[in-house]
Amino acid sequence: MENTKVIVGLGSCGLAAGAGKVYEKIKQLKENQNLQFELKKTSCIGMCFREPLVEIIDNNGSYIYGDVTEATATEILEKHIQNATPIKEYVVKTDLFVTKDKNFFEGQVKIALRNCGYMDPESIEEYQARNGYKSIEKISTQNISRTEVIQTVMDSGLRGRGGGGFSTGLKWRFANNNKSDIKYIICNADEGDPGAFMDRSVLEGDPHSVLEGMIIGAYAIEASEGWIYCRAEYPLAIKRLNIAMDQARKKGYLGKNIFGIEGFDFDIHIKEGAGAFVCGEETALIASIEGQRGMPRKRPPFPAASGLWRKPTNINNVETFANIPWIILNGATAFAKYGTEKSKGTKVFALTGKIKNGGLVEVPMGITIRDIVFKLGGGIINDKKFKAVQLGGPSGGCIPEYLADTIVDYDSVNATGAIMGSGGMVVMDETTCMVDMARFFLDFTKKESCGKCTFCRIGTQRMLEILTRITEGEGKESDIDTLIELSNQIKDSSLCGLGQTAPNPVLTTIKYFKDEYEAHIRDKKCPSKSCKALLTFEIIPDKCTGCMLCKKVCPVDAIDGERKLIHVIKQEMCIKCGMCFSKCKFEAITVR
Amino acid sequence: MRIERIKKEEVVLESDNIDLSLIDPIITKYKNVKGNMIPILQKTQETYGYIPRAAFNKLAKETDLKLSDMYGVASFYAQFRLHPVGKHIIKVCHGTACHVQNATAITDALVEELKVKDGETTPDNLFTLESVACLGCCSLAPVMMIGNDTFGKLTGKSAVDVIRKIRETETGTPCKN
Numbered sequence: 076m077e078n079t080k081v082i083v084g085l086g087s088c089g090l091a092a093g094a095g096k097v098y099e100k101i102k103q104l105k106e107n108q109n110l111q112f113e114l115k116k117t118s119c120i121g122m123c124f125r126e127p128l129v130e131i132i133d134n135n136g137s138y139i140y141g142d143v144t145e146a147t148a149t150e151i152l153e154k155h156i157q158n159a160t161p162i163k164e165y166v167v168k169t170d171l172f173v174t175k176d177k178n179f180f181e182g183q184v185k186i187a188l189r190n191c192g193y194m195d196p197e198s199i200e201e202y203q204a205r206n207g208y209k210s211i212e213k214i215s216t217q218n219i220s221r222t223e224v225i226q227t228v229m230d231s232g233l234r235g236r237g238g239g240g241f242s243t244g245l246k247w248r249f250a251n252n253n254k255s256d257i258k259y260i261i262c263n264a265d266e267g268d269p270g271a272f273m274d275r276s277v278l279e280g281d282p283h284s285v286l287e288g289m290i291i292g293a294y295a296i297e298a299s300e301g302w303i304y305c306r307a308e309y310p311l312a313i314k315r316l317n318i319a320m321d322q323a324r325k326k327g328y329l330g331k332n333i334f335g336i337e338g339f340d341f342d343i344h345i346k347e348g349a350g351a352f353v354c355g356e357e358t359a360l361i362a363s364i365e366g367q368r369g370m371p372r373k374r375p376p377f378p379a380a381s382g383l384w385r386k387p388t389n390i391n392n393v394e395t396f397a398n399i400p401w402i403i404l405n406g407a408t409a410f411a412k413y414g415t416e417k418s419k420g421t422k423v424f425a426l427t428g429k430i431k432n433g434g435l436v437e438v439p440m441g442i443t444i445r446d447i448v449f450k451l452g453g454g455i456i457n458d459k460k461f462k463a464v465q466l467g468g469p470s471g472g473c474i475p476e477y478l479a480d481t482i483v484d485y486d487s488v489n490a491t492g493a494i495m496g497s498g499g500m501v502v503m504d505e506t507t508c509m510v511d512m513a514r515f516f517l518d519f520t521k522k523e524s525c526g527k528c529t530f531c532r533i534g535t536q537r538m539l540e541i542l543t544r545i546t547e548g549e550g551k552e553s554d555i556d557t558l559i560e561l562s563n564q565i566k567d568s569s570l571c572g573l574g575q576t577a578p579n580p581v582l583t584t585i586k587y588f589k590d591e592y593e594a595h596i597r598d599k600k601c602p603s604k605s606c607k608a609l610l611t612f613e614i615i616p617d618k619c620t621g622c623m624l625c626k627k628v629c630p631v632d633a634i635d636g637e638r639k640l641i642h643v644i645k646q647e648m649c650i651k652c653g654m655c656f657s658k659c660k661f662e663a664i665t666v667r
Numbered sequence: 668m669r670i671e672r673i674k675k676e677e678v679v680l681e682s683d684n685i686d687l688s689l690i691d692p693i694i695t696k697y698k699n700v701k702g703n704m705i706p707i708l709q710k711t712q713e714t715y716g717y718i719p720r721a722a723f724n725k726l727a728k729e730t731d732l733k734l735s736d737m738y739g740v741a742s743f744y745a746q747f748r749l750h751p752v753g754k755h756i757i758k759v760c761h762g763t764a765c766h767v768q769n770a771t772a773i774t775d776a777l778v779e780e781l782k783v784k785d786g787e788t789t790p791d792n793l794f795t796l797e798s799v800a801c802l803g804c805c806s807l808a809p810v811m812m813i814g815n816d817t818f819g820k821l822t823g824k825s826a827v828d829v830i831r832k833i834r835e836t837e838t839g840t841p842c843k844n
Contacts, residue, residue: 087803123805269800271805309803368740
């Protein structure tokens with residue numbers, strides 16, 4: 076087993092699931108038993124639901140083991156490495172036989188994630204071995220002009236993957252057209268959407284592709300300085316970016332006259348974000364890099380004309396940059412082959428919520444939401460009823476089950492009232508209350524509103540108050556109309572994307588789940604049994620054995636009853652904590 | 668409204684033993700650097716765990732940053748703290764994925780265990796309980812982060828167990844439960 080490699084996935088999800096311990100265990104076993112294999116690290120391959128993951132590559136091929144613990148790691152090393160017999164039931168991905176999770180990868184096309192999970196993110200050599208820095212070298216050796224690079228990106232049809240969906244090539248052309256002694260290129264890695272982690276995975280798993288994308292962008296628009304604005308909540312991403320930048324500088328890939336292109340001086344700095352969702356907006360992000368409060372300003376002038384320190388600036392998202400080297404190397408047509416008429420290429424989605432196979436998938440545009448949820452995602456946890464997906468986070472909306480055949484492209488998703496967003500896809504089942512979801516997002520946008528525009532600052536506050544009231548059973552018949560009216564005013568009167576899209580979660584839930592709002596308001600009931608204030612807990616006399624457990628756990632002594640006698644909940648005292656319901660061993664308590 | 672982050676300040680007399688010389692290297696490094704305010708505040712917070720009032724005053728004197736600008740920035744961004752925090756900061760994720768997987772139950776359980784409200788610090792200065800928007804470990808929801816360690820697939824009980832274990836290590840006395 077001379078050439079065998081054992082590779083442990085050490086992305087943030089893997090580490091949180093215990094991959095660090097697994098790595099140490101394997102290292103210790105390797106040393107103690109003098110096992111012959113090469114131990115390596117990689118990042119997230121997207122199968123977050125099977126973390127920690129350990130890949131073994133032997134003479135036959137690759138086997139990825141899932142749900143590895145210290146104990147199973149020992150077993151795997153013993154059987155697979157020492158006795159050359161893979162443990163088939165633990166393998167989650169291989170080309171050699173069928174695994175139960177094979178559907179997760181079927182239909183995926185990896186462009187932005189082409190290296191994630193397939194190489195050591197801390198090794199520039201491994202990136203180079205996978206065609207890394209070949210695209211910028213191609214530009215240099217074949218003397219491809221700036222206009223040609225921009226044209227290729229235009230032709231590929233690549234649109235901003237941060238959510239805006241604006242043509243990347245066009246953005247570059249604007250920045251290129253504005254002449255200035257200094258220009259900046261910024262990578263937006265302030266992934267603030269709750270429920271999205273695509274950019275984190277790319278930065279952790281393949282930082283060099285983002286750097287190369289930025290270098291190509293800098294060449295195209297003649298920028299001399301680059302900034303990566305990264306959330307401070309992503310310490311591992313920042314660490315790996317720093318390592319990657321040091322390696323690139325040592326190789327001369329960042330610095331003066333890089334890649335032999337005369338006069339092409341370019342270097343990159345990292346700016347740690349300080350925690351403000353609004354900084355995902357271009358002008359707020361620029362203010363933040365300048366060291367000010369991250370408040371958006373009026374556009375125009377657009378950053379392409381006057382951005383960071385009043386110089387022409389181009390901002391793209393992490394995933395957008397990660398696509399660039401692939402497009403340059405393989406050509407615009409190869410990229411545009413995937414997708415629909417107006418949305419080309421692939422999109423990375425973070426599949427989360429009530430889904431069996433939660434993780435990261437990259438799919439060609441044009442696939443249906445249903446296929447993502449049921450084919451790749453494996454369906455709903457505990458096989459409950461699929462209710463809706465939430466796309467686009469606080470700026471997006473909920474798409475109900477009956478529209479699940481909507482295809483994933485910018486225009487089709489927009490038509491439903493949701494937005495493509497950066498790629499967070501939160502799956503909801505019958506137990507998720509849509510009014511509560513709307514309240515959750517408004518609570519978020521209310522907190523994150525920078526306060527500059529009155530309608531966003533006060534309107535979100537008022538909407539939240541109304542939604543909270545509804546979920547507490549105090550809703551009024553006029554509330555739905557008031558919510559719609561406020562929504563339209565906030566949309567019309569806010570300067571930036573945060574305010575303009577903040578009402579979307581409310582508007583889409585009213586559009587598709589009006590009956591739930593009405594049930595809360597008129598019947599004072601939560602159909603999903605999620606809003607606690609609207610629940611009634613009752614004991615079913617036929618099932619109660621008089622075990623007294625519920626009486627014991629009730630924190631407010633709201634349950635009457637003696638041993639072996641039927642118990643009763645005193646409704647006027649009940650605080651609806653649900654302790655009795657979760658503790659009862661005889662299913663004798665109902666929730667209505 | 669980010670304005671909510673500015674709490675009515677109780678008059679707390681800061682202990683005199685704040686060693687202000689600790690931020691001298693930060694001032695030397697960042698003074699007169701373009702866009703230096705956020706890094707200076709970040710490094711100051713790294714030094715003390717929060718930004719003490721005395722440090723604001725010193726920075727205002729020794730750099731060209733204005734006190735009002737610094738306060739404006741520090742109160743704008745979620746990262747900056749104007750009050751001391753406990754030794755361990757418990758960040759309970761309340762992102763969308765965690766929310767649908769009942770992150771509220773985690774915070775509720777911790778509130779009960781620690782006997783402090785969200786955003787407060789325990790009297791023994793061991794723990795500060797915080798809610799954060801998203802830690803990006805959505806597939807392991809619900810999640811919390813303590814220091815650099817992330818704990819996933821939590822229940823109220825397992826979250827409390829983590830806290831008890833830390834407390835045991837810190838105080839050396841096993842927990843009664």
